[in-house]
Amino acid sequence: MITGSTQLIAHLGFPTENFKAPMIYNPWFEQQGIDAVVVPVGVAPQGLADMMRGLRQMTNLRGALVTMPHKVSMLALVDELSPTAKVAGACNAVLLRPDGSLLGDQFDGAGFVRGVLRKGFVLKGKRVLVSGSGGVGSAIAASLAAEGVAEIALFDSHEASSQSLAARLAEHYPHLRTGHGSNDPAGFDLIVNATPLGTRPDDPLPFDMARVTPGTMVGEVVMKQAITPLLAAAQAMGCPTQQGTDMLFEMIPAYLEFFGYGTATPEQLRAVARIPA
Amino acid sequence: MITGSTQLIAHLGFPTENFKAPMIYNPWFEQQGIDAVVVPVGVAPQGLADMMRGLRQMTNLRGALVTMPHKVSMLALVDELSPTAKVAGACNAVLLRPDGSLLGDQFDGAGFVRGVLRKGFVLKGKRVLVSGSGGVGSAIAASLAAEGVAEIALFDSHEASSQSLAARLAEHYPHLRTGHGSNDPAGFDLIVNATPLGTRPDDPLPFDMARVTPGTMVGEVVMKQAITPLLAAAQAMGCPTQQGTDMLFEMIPAYLEFFGYGTATPEQLRAVARIPA
Numbered sequence: 181m182i183t184g185s186t187q188l189i190a191h192l193g194f195p196t197e198n199f200k201a202p203m204i205y206n207p208w209f210e211q212q213g214i215d216a217v218v219v220p221v222g223v224a225p226q227g228l229a230d231m232m233r234g235l236r237q238m239t240n241l242r243g244a245l246v247t248m249p250h251k252v253s254m255l256a257l258v259d260e261l262s263p264t265a266k267v268a269g270a271c272n273a274v275l276l277r278p279d280g281s282l283l284g285d286q287f288d289g290a291g292f293v294r295g296v297l298r299k300g301f302v303l304k305g306k307r308v309l310v311s312g313s314g315g316v317g318s319a320i321a322a323s324l325a326a327e328g329v330a331e332i333a334l335f336d337s338h339e340a341s342s343q344s345l346a347a348r349l350a351e352h353y354p355h356l357r358t359g360h361g362s363n364d365p366a367g368f369d370l371i372v373n374a375t376p377l378g379t380r381p382d383d384p385l386p387f388d389m390a391r392v393t394p395g396t397m398v399g400e401v402v403m404k405q406a407i408t409p410l411l412a413a414a415q416a417m418g419c420p421t422q423q424g425t426d427m428l429f430e431m432i433p434a435y436l437e438f439f440g441y442g443t444a445t446p447e448q449l450r451a452v453a454r455i456p457a
Numbered sequence: 458m459i460t461g462s463t464q465l466i467a468h469l470g471f472p473t474e475n476f477k478a479p480m481i482y483n484p485w486f487e488q489q490g491i492d493a494v495v496v497p498v499g500v501a502p503q504g505l506a507d508m509m510r511g512l513r514q515m516t517n518l519r520g521a522l523v524t525m526p527h528k529v530s531m532l533a534l535v536d537e538l539s540p541t542a543k544v545a546g547a548c549n550a551v552l553l554r555p556d557g558s559l560l561g562d563q564f565d566g567a568g569f570v571r572g573v574l575r576k577g578f579v580l581k582g583k584r585v586l587v588s589g590s591g592g593v594g595s596a597i598a599a600s601l602a603a604e605g606v607a608e609i610a611l612f613d614s615h616e617a618s619s620q621s622l623a624a625r626l627a628e629h630y631p632h633l634r635t636g637h638g639s640n641d642p643a644g645f646d647l648i649v650n651a652t653p654l655g656t657r658p659d660d661p662l663p664f665d666m667a668r669v670t671p672g673t674m675v676g677e678v679v680m681k682q683a684i685t686p687l688l689a690a691a692q693a694m695g696c697p698t699q700q701g702t703d704m705l706f707e708m709i710p711a712y713l714e715f716f717g718y719g720t721a722t723p724e725q726l727r728a729v730a731r732i733p734a
Contacts, residue, residue, distance in 0.1 A: 181731060182483055184468075184476030184497050191461075196517055199461030206459055219496055220461050220517055227514030234511015237504025240473055240497055454458060 187216040187240050189439065192231070192254075193247035196220040198404060200425070200455050201245055204432060207452040214441050216242060225249050232257045236280060242439050244274040251288075251315035258284035267322040267352050269345070270315035273438055285438055288316045289323025291431025292399065295422050296370070297327075298430070298446075301397055304328040306369040311386050313341040313360075316401050317374030318348075325349055331357040333368070337375075366391040372399040378408035385410055394418045403428060429453075464493040464517050466716065469508070469531075470524035473497040475681065477702075477732050478522055481709060484729040491718050493519060502526050509534045513557060519716050521551040528565075528592035535561035544599040544629050546622070547592035550715055562715055565593045566600025568708025569676065572699050573647070574604075575707070575723075578674055581605040583646040588663050590618040590637075593678050594651030595625075602626055608634040610645070614652075643668040649676040655685035662687055671695045680705060706730075 191201050205218040221244075223231045228250050235241055246254050251270040255261065258274055259281040265271045271284035296303065306329050310321050313336035321332050332349060334342035342360035349358050365371045365387045373386040379402055387410070392398070398414035403424030411421045429446035437443050468478050482495040498521075500508045505527050512518055523531050528547040532538065535551055536558040542548045548561035573580065583606050587598050590613035598609050609626060611619035619637035626635050642648045642664045650663040656679055664687070669675070675691035680701030688698045706723035714720050 182479040182494065182496060184473040184479065186479070186497060188496055188498070194516060196461040202459040202461065202463070217459065217496065219459060219465055219494065220463060221465070222516030223514045224516065231511040231514045234508040234514075237500045237508045237511075239471060239499030239501065 182217055185215055187242045188238070189216060189218045189242050190221040190235060190244040191218050191247070192221050192223060192244050192250055194222050194224050194249060196222040200403065200428065203455045204449060204453045207454055208444060208449055211452050216441060218245065225253065228253055229257060236276065236282065241276050243276050245435065246272045246274060248315070254284060258282040260284065262286060264289065264322060267348060268319035269348060270319055273435055275438060286319050287431040287434040288427070289319035290434050291427040292320045293323040293327050295426040295430040296397065296399065299420065299422065301420065305330045307331040307367065309333045309335070309365055309368045309371045310374055311335045311363055311372065312374030313345045314374065318345050320372055320374055321345060321349060325353045325356050333362065334358065334360040335363040363387065364391055365396065368396060370397045370399060373410055374401050376402065378402040378410055379404050385413060389413045389417065392417065392419065397422070400424050401427060459494055462492055464519045465515070466493060466495045466519050467498040467512060467521040468495050468524070469498050469500060469521050469527055471499050471501050471526060473499040477680065477705065480731040481726060484731055485721060485726055488729050493718065495522065502530065505530055506534060513553065513559065515553070518553050520553050522712065523549045523551060525592070531561060535559040537561065539563060541566065541599060544625060545596040546625060547596055550712055552715060563596050564708040564711040565704070566596035567711050568704040569597045570600040570604050572703040572707040573674065573676065576697065576699065578697065582607045584608040584644065586610045586612070586642055586645045586648045587651055588612045588640055588649065589651030590622045591651065595622050597649055597651055598622060598626060602630045602633050610639065611635065611637040612640040640664065641668055642673065645673060647674045647676060650687055651678050653679065655679040655687055656681050662690060666690045666694065669694065669696065674699070677701050678704060
């Protein structure tokens with residue numbers, strides 16, 4: 181129950197209608213007796229700077245979960261960035277520290293990588309294709325590089341985005357092979373859809389599945405539905421898969437620790453969450 | 458349950474620990490299937506302007522409940538004020554309208570007056586003493602004047618506050634007798650404590666109860682406890698009384714209507730509220 185002592189976590193994004201985090205964190209907080217609540221805070225891009233200036237003034241704000249379209253612009257609005265947020269070029273978590281300063285961090289990529297690892301898939305030395313070089317794609321690429329994959333190929337319909345990400349990866353991971361410009365999934369050990377394709381019923385598949393081999397792992401970030409058309413096609417071919425919500429649940433323990441609310445396993449979180457698993 | 462579609466009402470004040478509104482509104486919203494939630498938003502005086510600039514950016518904010526210490530400073534931060542807020546010189550409700558503008562209103566006084574009337578007490582033509590000329594005292598005086606009392610005597614330890622309120626009353630209600638400077642309750646039909654006295658265990662009583670006659674109605678705004686020392690003394694003398702929380706519950710229907718969430722009776726609200734009645 182919300183009282184005057186409750187701490188808020190602002191879930192920043194726009195639009196807010198498809199937010200899932202309140203239905204995951206809040207039941208967990210309630211079960212654990214943690215006096216905190218995640219609330220949706222819808223704000224359009226042009227309003228974010230004013231909103232952050234306002235949120236800095238709050239005496240009962242613990243921090244913010246940051247989602248589209250604010251993950252990149254948030255970089256310039258915090259006082260300090262974690263190394264992961266810097267490499268990813270995006271920020272999805274903000275902590276309001278006791279001294280009033282804001283620390284930005286990034287857990288999208290960690291959530292994706294932890295999910296893949298927990299499925300028994302070894303990442304070290306593997307070849308990976310990441311389609312989509314926006315905030316989440318960049319974060320996943322950064323975390324995959326940190327985990328020691330051998331090669332990351334990047335594709336984005338905005339060529340400059342994948343080019344820029346490739347340059348950042350090369351700068352921080354000189355031994356990593358990087359490339360960009362092709363969306364052909366042939367020959368990769370892991371392919372990741374980090375684009376919004378699959379959100380709308382008439383979206384095309386993000387990859388040409390005829391070029392995918394059955395052993396390839398297929399990762400998805402779209403979480404509007406558990407089994408997107410991409411995942412359905414992958415499963416029909418016998419490919420191992422990772423759903424969008426897997427990444428979501430895997431990153432939550434990292435957020436909880438970041439906000440100082442202990443930790444949890446994804447299984448514990450799923451057991452109390454009030455959204456379809 | 459809070460989802461991405463939930464509208465927020467920011468409960469603005471500082472400190473937030475003694476806030477009661479979330480435990481009144483939220484159970485009502487839940488019972489009625491209204492997808493809205495009141496959340497505490499703690500902000501110190503110097504942060505209020507930034508906070509309001511931020512809140513204006515929110516796409517899922519319905520408005521704000523405004524409490525101490527912001528009721529007066531909020532006057533300058535909205536785009537339009539209701540007549541009641543202007544006379545009271547304080548604002549305890551803000552509506553974020555679809556065009557992005559902020560409307561300020563004031564329901565403290567209406568809550569007090571409606572509570573007294575519902576107890577069968579006639580206000581027209583009566584003599585009233587209001588101790589405390591801050592936001593709530595001014596609001597109560599404004600609403601009492603609008604209800605047609607004959608005389609309002611004002612007292613505040615800051616003489617300038619009661620003097621200023623008396624001048625505003627005289628300006629808007631030329632037939633009303635007003636006075637200020639004395640806290641002597643002798644001869645009044647209704648005496649109102651609109652000071653914080655009674656909040657702390659060692660506070661003195663706000664009136665010399667030896668000078669009160671048994672028929673005098675005694676009103677209280679302190680709501681930290683149901684029966685304050687003032688109300689206990691009044692009840693021991695056989696005076697009719699109104700508790701601080703009475704005012705709170707009586708004003709809530711006005712807030713609900715202001716925010717466009719229908720209405721309710723105080724009894725309906727009390728039945729679902731999760732605070733001691």
